[in-house]
Amino acid sequence: MATHQPLPDQPPPISQRGWLRWLREHLFSTWYNSVLTVVIGYWLISTFVPLINWAFIQAVFTGDGADACNPDGACWVFVEQRLGFFIYGFYPAEFRWRPNLVFALFALSVVPQFLPLPTTIRKWLAIFGITGLPLAAYFLIAGGHFGLESVPTSRWGGLMLTLILAYVGILAALPIGILLALGRRSEMPVIRGICVVFIEFWRAVPLITILFMASVMLPLFLPDGVTFDKLLRALVGITLFQSAYMAEVVRGGLQAIPRGQYEAAEALGLGYWRRMQLIILPQALKIVIPGIANTVISLFKDTTLVLIIGLFDLLGAVKSTLSDPAWSNVMAEGYLFVAFCFWVFCFGMSRYSHRLEKQLETGHRN
Amino acid sequence: MTTDPRPLRPGRPKPWNDPRVRSVVFQILAIAGVAWVGYTLFHNTVSNMESRGISTGFGFLNETAGFGIIMSLIPYNETMSYGQTFLVGLMNTLLVSGLGILLATIVGFVVGIARLSSNWLVAKVALAYIEVFRNIPLLLQIFFWYFAVLGALPGPRQAVNVGDIAFMSNRGIVLPKPVFEPGAWVMGTGLVIALATIVVLAIWARRRQAATGRIFPVLPIAVVLIPGLPLLGYLLTGGPVSWDVPSLGGFNFRGGITAIPELGALLLALTLYTASFIAEIVRSGIVSVDKGQTEAALALGLPARRVLRLVVIPQALRVIIPPLTSQYLNLTKNSSLAVAIGYPDLVNVFMGTTLNQTGQAVEIVAMTMAVYLTISLAISVLMNLYNRAVALKER
Numbered sequence: 001m002a003t004h005q006p007l008p009d010q011p012p013p014i015s016q017r018g019w020l021r022w023l024r025e026h027l028f029s030t031w032y033n034s035v036l037t038v039v040i041g042y043w044l045i046s047t048f049v050p051l052i053n054w055a056f057i058q059a060v061f062t063g064d065g066a067d068a069c070n071p072d073g074a075c076w077v078f079v080e081q082r083l084g085f086f087i088y089g090f091y092p093a094e095f096r097w098r099p100n101l102v103f104a105l106f107a108l109s110v111v112p113q114f115l116p117l118p119t120t121i122r123k124w125l126a127i128f129g130i131t132g133l134p135l136a137a138y139f140l141i142a143g144g145h146f147g148l149e150s151v152p153t154s155r156w157g158g159l160m161l162t163l164i165l166a167y168v169g170i171l172a173a174l175p176i177g178i179l180l181a182l183g184r185r186s187e188m189p190v191i192r193g194i195c196v197v198f199i200e201f202w203r204a205v206p207l208i209t210i211l212f213m214a215s216v217m218l219p220l221f222l223p224d225g226v227t228f229d230k231l232l233r234a235l236v237g238i239t240l241f242q243s244a245y246m247a248e249v250v251r252g253g254l255q256a257i258p259r260g261q262y263e264a265a266e267a268l269g270l271g272y273w274r275r276m277q278l279i280i281l282p283q284a285l286k287i288v289i290p291g292i293a294n295t296v297i298s299l300f301k302d303t304t305l306v307l308i309i310g311l312f313d314l315l316g317a318v319k320s321t322l323s324d325p326a327w328s329n330v331m332a333e334g335y336l337f338v339a340f341c342f343w344v345f346c347f348g349m350s351r352y353s354h355r356l357e358k359q360l361e362t363g364h365r366n
Numbered sequence: 367m368t369t370d371p372r373p374l375r376p377g378r379p380k381p382w383n384d385p386r387v388r389s390v391v392f393q394i395l396a397i398a399g400v401a402w403v404g405y406t407l408f409h410n411t412v413s414n415m416e417s418r419g420i421s422t423g424f425g426f427l428n429e430t431a432g433f434g435i436i437m438s439l440i441p442y443n444e445t446m447s448y449g450q451t452f453l454v455g456l457m458n459t460l461l462v463s464g465l466g467i468l469l470a471t472i473v474g475f476v477v478g479i480a481r482l483s484s485n486w487l488v489a490k491v492a493l494a495y496i497e498v499f500r501n502i503p504l505l506l507q508i509f510f511w512y513f514a515v516l517g518a519l520p521g522p523r524q525a526v527n528v529g530d531i532a533f534m535s536n537r538g539i540v541l542p543k544p545v546f547e548p549g550a551w552v553m554g555t556g557l558v559i560a561l562a563t564i565v566v567l568a569i570w571a572r573r574r575q576a577a578t579g580r581i582f583p584v585l586p587i588a589v590v591l592i593p594g595l596p597l598l599g600y601l602l603t604g605g606p607v608s609w610d611v612p613s614l615g616g617f618n619f620r621g622g623i624t625a626i627p628e629l630g631a632l633l634l635a636l637t638l639y640t641a642s643f644i645a646e647i648v649r650s651g652i653v654s655v656d657k658g659q660t661e662a663a664l665a666l667g668l669p670a671r672r673v674l675r676l677v678v679i680p681q682a683l684r685v686i687i688p689p690l691t692s693q694y695l696n697l698t699k700n701s702s703l704a705v706a707i708g709y710p711d712l713v714n715v716f717m718g719t720t721l722n723q724t725g726q727a728v729e730i731v732a733m734t735m736a737v738y739l740t741i742s743l744a745i746s747v748l749m750n751l752y753n754r755a756v757a758l759k760e761r
Contacts, residue, residue, distance in 0.1 A: 036485050036487070191392065205742075206699035206738060222414075297501070338506055339506055347501045
């Protein structure tokens with residue numbers, strides 16, 4: 001008896017599988033998508049091939065001076081030669097081990113947060129990072145105690161100064177911002193009013209005017225004889241400015257917590273501060289992690305503005321070197337180097353905030 | 367059975383435990399604290415200014431400024447007053463902010479939509495653009511465009527020549543300037559008539575569509591009419607507009623309109639930086655519209671283009687507009703970075719040069735901050751009105 005023998009399955013047509021299918025679906029699905037792909041592909045190749053050629057292939061990375069450079073390629077020798085200045089500014093070379101030690105302590109408290117270590121160790125290292133580290137950094141970098149020679153803030157600079165401004169700014173702006181946000185949600189009209197005026201004022205004016213104010217008007221506000229360090233003035237300006245933004249971010253989180261949580265906390269008989277600390281803030285801050293990360297990133301970028309009031313942060317240090325006659329035509333290299341440094345930090349922070357958000361995700365919103 | 371001798375209603379708590387008493391005390395303390403800080407600052411400032419011999423009051427606004435400004439939208443020269451420098455700076459700030467907002471919106475919307483493109487390459491290029499530009503400080507971008515790109519352009523003698531009418535050099539971009547001769551009013555009238563016609567037509571078309579469901583193509587008519595009528599006027603009156611074409615004279619260009627490189631660099635940086643944020647806002651706004659809305663609209667038989675215009679975009683705008691306004695505000699505030707490259711904006715001209723010359727820090731800082739406060743508050747008020755208008759109306 002003859003049985004029906006089905007033919008073996010044919011493979012799908014070549015255009016419906018493998019990379020050809022991917023190309024069809026993602027690059028050439030319609031006629032205008034094909035045109036776009038070709039135009040953009042041409043633009044990318046014509047821009048990036050010469051750029052990569054300039055930045056890497058023809059570039060000179062090490063050497064003694066501007067003479068070592070190739071006119072057709074990037075002159076990274078400039079960065080290599082001036083790296084010390086870009087990192088430490090005018091900080092005396094023989095004391096550079098002090099900021100280096102601070103960098104190491106910073107790495108010690110931050111890097112383990114990414115490693116699979118027991119939570120207790122990570123917690124204590126984090127607590128060290130926000131309490132012991134700033135103190136240690138102050139005594140090490142500023143000196144003047146424990147037999148360390150004092151280094152005035154006017155000699156601080158470069159990446160070191162950028163990181164100090166950003167770190168202290170974040171450490172100060174977050175708690176002040178939380179307090180302001182709680183104040184704005186307070187039931188006492190006077191406290192609420194003060195917080196609203198404070199927040200809205202700082203948010204309405206540009207940071208640059210605040211820095212100007214800090215450098216021009218602060219001496220007028222203070223009693224005779226009291227002077228403030230220029231760096232401290234910039235720090236106060238940046239902190240006040242960013243704490244107002246932080247407050248608005250945190251307020252968003254506070255408003256997103258359902259009323260039941262506030263009422264349940266009250267029903268447990270907790271006082272105001274314990275209610276906030278144990279029940280409301282942990283939930284509210286978790287919701288606004290992306291907002292906090294954005295504020296931190298913008299604070300980091302805003303530290304560059306201090307060069308306008310005469311401090312040499314990373315950008316200021318590079319910019320001041322560009323006018324050196326020994327190095328002509330390294331403008332693009334200098335700015336690209338700074339851009340790369342800032343980009344790495346900011347992009348890293350935004351990735352980390354995504355990760356943190358996923359880690360703390362409990363599966364239910366609110 | 368024993369009865370509890372204590373009363374059922376508890377007595378008043380001790381004053382230091384009574385929340386009402388506490389709240390009053392805290393508020394009085396807060397007012398006292400603020401008043402004390404305010405008084406101390408005021409007292410210190412007055413005594414400091416006396417000891418330094420700084421004059422007070424706004425009389426300086428009528429004094430002669432005595433310095434030149436490289437770019438001004440209103441008539442200005444050195445013999446005019448500080449009040450005029452304030453206005454020049456304000457106009458320049460508004461100019462760069464206005465242009466920046468316009469351009470950043472266009473670029474931001476294009477990139478935000480490109481980010482959602484079905485074309486893999488387009489989406490990735492848009493993503494790369496966003497991630498690069500928003501993670502680099504704006505000040506650095508301004509320096510880059512000003513010093514490394516525009517500063518690297520050739521001098522006026524070797525300027526990049528675009529068809530002998532426009533030139534790009536390190537002194538800026540020079541464009542031909544239209545000179546209106548008698549009779550040009552016919553063109554202006556043509557433009558006004560065209561715009562009025564289109565507005566009336568659009569209202570009529572919308573009413574007719576609501577009543578009958580038939581669609582009237584307003585857009586193509588507008589595209590023809592708005593440039594068409596002024597052109598007709600131009601031809602009928604025999605060309606009453608001539609062009610002041612720039613020409614190289616000595617070491618710089620004469621005639622035409624010059625856009626100074628400071629303006630170009632600031633505008634480029636502000637546009638590209640803010641657009642990267644706007645793109646993300648636009649993308650998240652479009653993504654926030656429920657997929658069911660698109661599917662329902664397609665099921666009704668609407669073509670894809672109309673689905674976007676009539677269903678998705680109006681709902682996305684509700685999510686997009688609030689953060690978009692705050693980006694506009696940021697751009698306006700960021701335009702004050704002009705001071706770093708010498709574009710004569712409000713902060714540069716007034717808080718910089720004028721402050722240095724007069725020394726009247728308190729008045730000048732207060733005036734500058736008042737300008738930004740006014741802009742901010744005005745935009746917030748408009749924003750709240752808009753929010754009320756588009757908020758979901760639950761019936």
